[in-house]
Amino acid sequence: MNFKGKVTVVTGGASGIGAASARNFAARGAKVAVVDQNGPEAQKVADEVGGLAVTCNVGNEASVNEMISQIEAELGPIEIFFGNAGISDGTDALETDLDTWQRQWDVNMMAHVYVTRALLPGMLERGSGYFIHTASMAGILTSHGNLPYATVKHAVVGYAEWMSVTYHDKGIHTSLLAPLGVRTPMLGDTNSPFASNAAGPIREPEEVAEMVAQAVEEERFLILTDEIAQTWMNFKNSDMERWLKGMRRMQAKIEAQS
Numbered sequence: 001m002n003f004k005g006k007v008t009v010v011t012g013g014a015s016g017i018g019a020a021s022a023r024n025f026a027a028r029g030a031k032v033a034v035v036d037q038n039g040p041e042a043q044k045v046a047d048e049v050g051g052l053a054v055t056c057n058v059g060n061e062a063s064v065n066e067m068i069s070q071i072e073a074e075l076g077p078i079e080i081f082f083g084n085a086g087i088s089d090g091t092d093a094l095e096t097d098l099d100t101w102q103r104q105w106d107v108n109m110m111a112h113v114y115v116t117r118a119l120l121p122g123m124l125e126r127g128s129g130y131f132i133h134t135a136s137m138a139g140i141l142t143s144h145g146n147l148p149y150a151t152v153k154h155a156v157v158g159y160a161e162w163m164s165v166t167y168h169d170k171g172i173h174t175s176l177l178a179p180l181g182v183r184t185p186m187l188g189d190t191n192s193p194f195a196s197n198a199a200g201p202i203r204e205p206e207e208v209a210e211m212v213a214q215a216v217e218e219e220r221f222l223i224l225t226d227e228i229a230q231t232w233m234n235f236k237n238s239d240m241e242r243w244l245k246g247m248r249r250m251q252a253k254i255e256a257q258s
Contacts, residue, residue, distance in 0.1 A: 004029030012085030059106030090148035
């Protein structure tokens with residue numbers, strides 16, 4: 001799909017991958033709406049790219065519906081939606097309270113459901129549309145330290161796969177972004193699964209934004225930020241028991257260093 005002239009929404013657009021993607025998509029000619037819970041910072045990015053800033057709590061369906069109504073009233077029907085907003089609070093099974101679990105589920109998973117419910121009917125009627133879902137390699141391989149994040153991101157992966165299988169041939173295409181470490185505010189969060197034991201190279205947000213844009217233009221499903229991720233996926237799929245043993249050794253090393 002070509003970005004030129006397309007009404008394109010980026011959530012989590014005030015910083016990191018979202019802000020870099022808003023700039024990249026706008027440079028490709030998209031009409032960009034920058035969505036974030038931090039309204040002033042979203043406005044700065046929107047001013048920079050000549051776009052529209054919208055404040056929204058993506059973990060709340062009413063807020064998502066209001067956001068979509070505002071964007072479509074001002075820019076027209078949404079054609080590309082990048083569900084990129086996310087949080088990474090949480091630790092292990094015994095220490096993470098249920099409110100944290102619910103917050104992770106609402107923001108990192110249900111936000112995608114709310115957007116689909118609002119946009120899919122119109123996209124099907126028009127016969128075209130594009131959803132980009134940000135998961136994580138934690139959603140494919142798992143991660144150490146943060147159980148809610150790994151679990152919920154697995155759900156995002158399953159959701160994106162199902163959308164691609166079910167709607168691709170109806171003109172509604174899907175991409176799944178599964179990054180390793182990226183230099184964003186989340187990386188600096190002490191509860192982030194990548195903060196103390198970042199796996200693989202650390203990418204810049206601008207690098208990832210370009211990867212996302214190219215995948216959309218090629219209408220390609222899986223977006224990995226480093227070749228090593230595919231190697232690890234192949235290793236896990238070919239020998240699960242060996243892979244689990246390796247992950248346990250890494251867990252023991254992390255615990256010994258803490």
